[in-house]
Structures are given as structure tokens and as C-alpha cells.
Amino acid sequence: MDSTKRRFTKEEFARRGDAVYENDIRPKLKSEDEGKFAAIDIESGIYEIDIDELEAGNRLRARIPEAQIWMVRVGLRYVHRFGGRERQETS
Template identity: 55%
Template structure:
């Protein structure tokens, strides 16, 4: 399998992904979409939505094998969080 080469710098990739999401995709999302993953091909503007990124990306790549995919979680600035969440209280001894 040949590796795809990035067509954009990291900064341009992120800018285009955010721009397409905000302008074209977010207005179309249903109220129950919060927390779902949106995979966007920044070259074509095509997108898929699912509960997990693998499913969304696989469907998008099936349609566009050379997709340059930007991933965003609906209603969040982050796709994933690492470490303890704020809701977890730190135990003291």
C-alpha cells in the first residue's frame, strides 16, 4: 500500500478543515450529533459522521481513496482527551 503524501502544511490543513466544518458541515448537523465524529476530506469537502473516527474515515476513504482527512468531534475542540477529566476528584490521604 502506497503512503499518501500530505498536500498541505499542518497549519493550512487545520485551517481548511476548520473552515469547511464551520461553513459547510456544522449548519447541517442534527441536534443529536453532539459528541459524534466528523471526518472531512479537505480536498473535496466531502464528509462522513459516525460515533467513532475509524468508521467515519473508512466510509470517506471508500468514496475518496486519496482523501486528506480532517477529524473533529461535534461540540468539542478536541477529538480525544488524555489524562484525568475535571469531573474526577483527586483522592487525598
């Protein structure tokens, strides 16, 4: 069981995570990082980037055991997509 305690509301957590990503991390990223996952500690701004989201999160947690992790997919507006196919139009 995860022993990390929540210290923020969901809204504040998301606001902080997005702010750290947009202001501090995104400007440093390279084109080859697109599609990778950024695991971000919203309190310190320390982050890890990896093609595998669990690996990024695990590396960050190894560095900061009490990390409050916000996950972002570099270059995309979402981390995961639900649904397997496009909508088909009917005639």
C-alpha cells in the same frame, strides 16, 4: 502503510479543515450528532459522521481513496482528551 501524500502544511491543513467544518458542515448538523466524529476531506468538503472515528474515516476513504482527512468531534473543541482526572485543590 498509508499511500496518501501530504499536499498541505500542518497549518494550512488545519485551517482548511476548520473552515470546511465551520462554514459547510456544522450548519447542517443536528443535535443528535453531538459527540460523534466528522471525517472531512479538506479538498472536496465531502464528509462522513459516525460515533466511531475509525468507521467515519474508513467510510470516507472508501468513497475518496486519496482523501486528506481532517477529524472533528461534533460540538466539542477537541477530538480526544488526555488525562484521567480533574485537578484537586490542596488546602
